[in-house]
Amino acid sequence: MRKLIAAINMTIDGFCDHTAITPDEEIHRHYEKVLLDAGVILYGRVTYQLMQYWQTLIEQPSGEKSMDDFALAIDSIPKIVFSHTLESTGWASAQLSHQSLEKTVAELKQQPGKDILVGSRSLIIQLMQLTLIDELQLCIHPVIAGTGLPLFEDMHRRMILTCIKTKTFDSGAVILYLNPKN
Numbered sequence: 001m002r003k004l005i006a007a008i009n010m011t012i013d014g015f016c017d018h019t020a021i022t023p024d025e026e027i028h029r030h031y032e033k034v035l036l037d038a039g040v041i042l043y044g045r046v047t048y049q050l051m052q053y054w055q056t057l058i059e060q061p062s063g064e065k066s067m068d069d070f071a072l073a074i075d076s077i078p079k080i081v082f083s084h085t086l087e088s089t090g091w092a093s094a095q096l097s098h099q100s101l102e103k104t105v106a107e108l109k110q111q112p113g114k115d116i117l118v119g120s121r122s123l124i125i126q127l128m129q130l131t132l133i134d135e136l137q138l139c140i141h142p143v144i145a146g147t148g149l150p151l152f153e154d155m156h157r158r159m160i161l162t163c164i165k166t167k168t169f170d171s172g173a174v175i176l177y178l179n180p181k182n
Helices: 025-036 045-051 053-059 065-076 101-110 121-129
Strands: 004-011 038-044 079-082 094-096 115-118 135-141 161-168 174-180
Touching: 004 101, 004 121, 025 038, 025 065, 038 045, 038 101, 038 121, 045 053, 045 079, 045 121, 053 065, 079 101, 101 115, 101 121, 115 121
Parallel strands: 004 115, 004 135, 038 079, 038 115, 079 094
Antiparallel strands: 135 174, 161 174
C-alpha cells in the first residue's frame, strides 16, 4: 500500500507563507529528490496556482541549477488538483480531480507505485481530519512571520505524533518527520 506523505514548509510560529521563507539551494535539492521519489502530488487550487511559477523556469531557465532542476522535477511528477473553480490546469502533467479528496486518496493508496505527496495546507488539514496521512514532513524555517495562515487551523481534536527522524539544513531549517498515531 502506498503511503500518503504531507510535505510542507512553514515558519517557526506555525504559518504557511511562501513569502516569509527563502529556500536555498540545499532545500531545493532536497525537495527535488522528494518529488522524484514520489508517484503523484495532490494540490488544492491556491497552492497549485502558486506552483505554476515553476512552469516559467521550464520555458526560461533561471541559470540557478538547483531551481532549474527543481522545476524539471515538479514538471515531471503527475499532479492531481482539487478545485471547484478551475476548468483546466494549463499543465500537461496535471489533472483536475472529479471526485472527493477522500475517495481519490483511498483509490491512490490501493494502487501500486511510489508514495503519494500532498503539498497544500488546505488538503493537509482535511486529510489530517480524515486520519489519512501516514507521514508529515514539516520543514520549519527559523523565521517568525507573526501572521498568516496557520497550518493546523481548524484542528479541533488532539493528535499525537511520533518523531521518527529529523533533518537539519545549513540555513537552520529543520524537517521533522512525524507519524500520526491514529
